Amino acid sequence: MSKVTLNTLHAYKKTGEKFAVLTAYDSTFANVISKAGVEAILVGDSLGMVLQGSDSTLAVSIDEMVYHTKCVVAGNTCALIIADLPFMSYATVEQCMINSAALMRAGANMVKLEGGDWLEQSVAMLNERGIPTCVHLGLTPQAVNMFGGYKVQGRDDNSRDKLLNDAQVLEQAGASVLLLECVPSELAKKITEAASIPVIGIGAGADTDAQVLVLQDILNIPEGKKARFVKNYMLEAEDIPSAIRTYAEEVKNGSFPTSEHCFT
Ligand code: KIV
Numbered sequence: 001m002s003k004v005t006l007n008t009l010h011a012y013k014k015t016g017e018k019f020a021v022l023t024a025y026d027s028t029f030a031n032v033i034s035k036a037g038v039e040a041i042l043v044g045d046s047l048g049m050v051l052q053g054s055d056s057t058l059a060v061s062i063d064e065m066v067y068h069t070k071c072v073v074a075g076n077t078c079a080l081i082i083a084d085l086p087f088m089s090y091a092t093v094e095q096c097m098i099n100s101a102a103l104m105r106a107g108a109n110m111v112k113l114e115g116g117d118w119l120e121q122s123v124a125m126l127n128e129r130g131i132p133t134c135v136h137l138g139l140t141p142q143a144v145n146m147f148g149g150y151k152v153q154g155r156d157d158n159s160r161d162k163l164l165n166d167a168q169v170l171e172q173a174g175a176s177v178l179l180l181e182c183v184p185s186e187l188a189k190k191i192t193e194a195a196s197i198p199v200i201g202i203g204a205g206a207d208t209d210a211q212v213l214v215l216q217d218i219l220n221i222p223e224g225k226k227a228r229f230v231k232n233y234m235l236e237a238e239d240i241p242s243a244i245r246t247y248a249e250e251v252k253n254g255s256f257p258t259s260e261h262c263f264t
Contacts, residue, residue, distance in 0.1 A: 100131050
């Protein structure tokens with residue numbers, strides 16, 4: 001596979017081809033994932049839970065994100081790298097600029113921010129300065145304390161209308177990609193159809209342009225109960241690379257997710 005760029009993802013949006021995204025936090029897994037045909041790697045602040053053992057992402061620092069982004073970049077072959085701006089590292093436009101620059105210097109190709117229309121100015125500023133953005137909407141884990149838990153968003157009229165509006169405002173501000181987490185499938189379909197930029201989903205149904213999952217979740221580590229939208233790819237796989245290859249194939253041919261992974 002040749003190096004995946006923003007143009008590649010935008011071309012997929014035009015042709016309707018689906019693409020796969022998976023998290024990674026180190027060079028070994030970044031190497032395996034990029035060779036398995038996954039188009040984009042997310043260096044997620046989920047590392048706070050997956051690597052550091054916290055019960056949220058709130059304690060992750062920008063220095064930790066820079067460190068893990070460098071590790072992932074070192075092992076990557078051809079995937080596009082998206083790096084998360086952690087909690088409170090983009091509370092002001094100036095902080096957003098300084099911390100996004102740090103992630104780009106570490107080798108990221110795009111930064112991800114969680115929020116809604118309040119990000120309009122930051123997204124426009126990054127866009128003008130040559131930093132592509134992925135805006136994370138719906139269940140934004142950095143706001144878990146506002147939501148009172150990890151709950152499906154967009155179920156009532158107000159939050160549904162707000163999500164539709166946020167997506168539109170942020171695309172207009174210059175966002176390159178949207179990410180929808182834990183929203184009803186019908187709403188995700190509507191947002192995806194209205195957007196001219198790619199929409200990545202997690203727990204957002206089968207109609208988004210791409211899917212993302214957390215690496216450790218698809219490998220079923222640690223063993224135990226997982227969120228509804230997770231599929232255990234180790235069940236039928238011989239080894240980790242083949243589990244990741246199957247994930248990428250199933251996203252691209254539309255056989256993942258199925259209704260059992262979705263919210264209505
Ligand atoms: O941090 C992360 O891994 C994420 C995904 C769950 C989308 O934001």
